[in-house]
Amino acid sequence: MGSYSTNELRSGLKVMLDGEPCSILENEFVKPGKGQAFNRVKLRNLFSGRVWERTFKSGEKLDGADVMDQDMEYLYTDGEFWFFMDPQSFEQVQADKAAVGETAKWLKEQETYEVTLFNGAPISITPPNFIELEITETDPGLKGDTAQGGSKPATLSTGAVVRVPLFIDQGEIIRIDTRTAEYVSRAKG
Amino acid sequence: MSWQPSASFNNIRARAAMLAKIRQFFAERNVLEVETPLVCDSTVTDPYIESLQLTSGDYLQTSPEYAMKRLLAAGIGDCYQICKAFREDESGLRHNPEFTLLEWYRVGFSLDALMDEVGTLVNLFLPNKKVEKLTYQEAFERTLGFDPLAISLNDLKAKASQHIQLEMPDGTLDDWLNALISLVIEPTLGKEGLTFIYQYPPSQAALAKLTKNDRTQSVAARFELYYQGIELANGFDELTDQPSQAERFAKDNDERQQRGQKRIPIDQAFLTSLAQLPDCSGVALGLDRLLMLNTQSPSIQDVLTFPDRQ
Numbered sequence: 001m002g003s004y005s006t007n008e009l010r011s012g013l014k015v016m017l018d019g020e021p022c023s024i025l026e027n028e029f030v031k032p033g034k035g036q037a038f039n040r041v042k043l044r045n046l047f048s049g050r051v052w053e054r055t056f057k058s059g060e061k062l063d064g065a066d067v068m069d070q071d072m073e074y075l076y077t078d079g080e081f082w083f084f085m086d087p088q089s090f091e092q093v094q095a096d097k098a099a100v101g102e103t104a105k106w107l108k109e110q111e112t113y114e115v116t117l118f119n120g121a122p123i124s125i126t127p128p129n130f131i132e133l134e135i136t137e138t139d140p141g142l143k144g145d146t147a148q149g150g151s152k153p154a155t156l157s158t159g160a161v162v163r164v165p166l167f168i169d170q171g172e173i174i175r176i177d178t179r180t181a182e183y184v185s186r187a188k189g
Numbered sequence: 190m191s192w193q194p195s196a197s198f199n200n201i202r203a204r205a206a207m208l209a210k211i212r213q214f215f216a217e218r219n220v221l222e223v224e225t226p227l228v229c230d231s232t233v234t235d236p237y238i239e240s241l242q243l244t245s246g247d248y249l250q251t252s253p254e255y256a257m258k259r260l261l262a263a264g265i266g267d268c269y270q271i272c273k274a275f276r277e278d279e280s281g282l283r284h285n286p287e288f289t290l291l292e293w294y295r296v297g298f299s300l301d302a303l304m305d306e307v308g309t310l311v312n313l314f315l316p317n318k319k320v321e322k323l324t325y326q327e328a329f330e331r332t333l334g335f336d337p338l339a340i341s342l343n344d345l346k347a348k349a350s351q352h353i354q355l356e357m358p359d360g361t362l363d364d365w366l367n368a369l370i371s372l373v374i375e376p377t378l379g380k381e382g383l384t385f386i387y388q389y390p391p392s393q394a395a396l397a398k399l400t401k402n403d404r405t406q407s408v409a410a411r412f413e414l415y416y417q418g419i420e421l422a423n424g425f426d427e428l429t430d431q432p433s434q435a436e437r438f439a440k441d442n443d444e445r446q447q448r449g450q451k452r453i454p455i456d457q458a459f460l461t462s463l464a465q466l467p468d469c470s471g472v473a474l475g476l477d478r479l480l481m482l483n484t485q486s487p488s489i490q491d492v493l494t495f496p497d498r499q
Contacts, residue, residue: 036368
């Protein structure tokens with residue numbers, strides 16, 4: 001993988017820190033006119049998603065991390081693992097609960113997800129920003145109520161619960177913003 | 190291919206106005222503008238400054254200090270220079286490997302008188318700022334609660350670990366003091382006005398005279414100026430003692446060797462001239478940073494036409 005000097009750490013670069021893969025968010029060069037230079041680095045731990053702040057002496061080296069993001073299709077779950085397929089090579093990978101995390105509630109078969117692979121194994125799954133899902137359970141829709149601001153909970157086919165407008169009915173397919181878990185619109189038929 | 194300047198026309202014009210004002214400031218005070226070469230056959234020994242070297246073996250200057258002191262030793266009197274200086278591998282929000290320095294020397298000025306003059310000049314570009322002078326010791330005692338001139342390396346490491354996540358197994362006392370001042374103290378300096386820090390540890394004297402503080406501890410007659418957490422200037426009551434200077438050069442080179450850096454051949458012309466250097470105080474001020482603050486620009490790139498893009 002090679003290694004990178006602190007001066008080469010650019011936003012988005014993946015490096016190993018304390019044995020865990022991290023993505024560089026920010027790198028600030030701090031140097032007094034006379035005296036040792038430092039790099040104040042912000043990194044996201046790709047296992048935990050936590051943001052770390054570390055300071056290094058300038059010129060120190062960090063090992064690169066074998067991390068890549070790949071678009072893959074979600075296939076199914078056996079309850080323990082979630083299976084994804086590379087649509088080009090048809091190769092499959094299995095992601096565990098830690099890797100899938102919160103994304104589990106947005107997993108729909110045949111949908112494409114960004115799978116982050118570390119040494120070839122999935123460590124996190126990012127859903128598309130917008131996804132269309134069927135409502136499996138909600139109170140009956142209120143006819144004609146398209147202007148009022150009210151909302152009600154609705155359970156989706158993936159198990160996620162979101163707030164939807166009162167006029168939406170069970171069985172309808174709606175568009176959700178996965179970043180905010182908010183209803184956007186009815187899916188265009 | 191992006192070819193447009195990175196500075197706005199407004200900032201390019203602000204630089205021109207700044208240069209004109211500075212020249213007027215010194216003309217009014219009878220300080221002579223001088224020029225010295227950018228390409229030099231020797232360079233600084235400072236272990237924390239790397240010079241850019243040409244294929245001929247010559248160096249691009251990291252500051253005009255040695256050449257200007259030779260002029261002073263020859264008897265030129267009060268003088269200033271606006272010039273480019275170069276430092277390898279310095280790049281960031283406040284650094285560019287090529288930058289503009291304003292450096293000036295005042296014969297017979299005390300360090301305190303020079304701080305006042307720096308304050309007056311900076312006030313032209315950052316108006317109505319209150320001026321505060323703090324010793325290095327006071328800055329540490331106020332922010333971190335210990336005396337930086339009397340602490341052991343082990344105690345310092347323990348204190349530092351409460352404030353910064355930094356592994357520096359081979360770090361010296363000065364490395365840790367530098368880490369604390371630049372990462373913890375500096376961001377708090379000059380929040381409301383101009384803050385001068387003076388009386389540095391003797392180990393960080395560089396080219397400044399040594400003196401005693403009011404607790405009779407040895408300190409360097411050196412100052413730095415900060416505004417909004419940004420280091421703007423570094424000044425010395427200039428060392429005029431040739432043997433001490435030769436000793437400091439040798440010590441720098443030993444440190445360079447220990448750290449795996451090249452030894453730098455001593456600038457003999459400068460060292461010889463020191464015997465004639467009159468008592469004077471001198472300061473170098475980063476004009477790009479002053480312009481950043483003057484134009485409220487977040488990055489040095491905003492005030493440079495074509496910054497280094499690494």
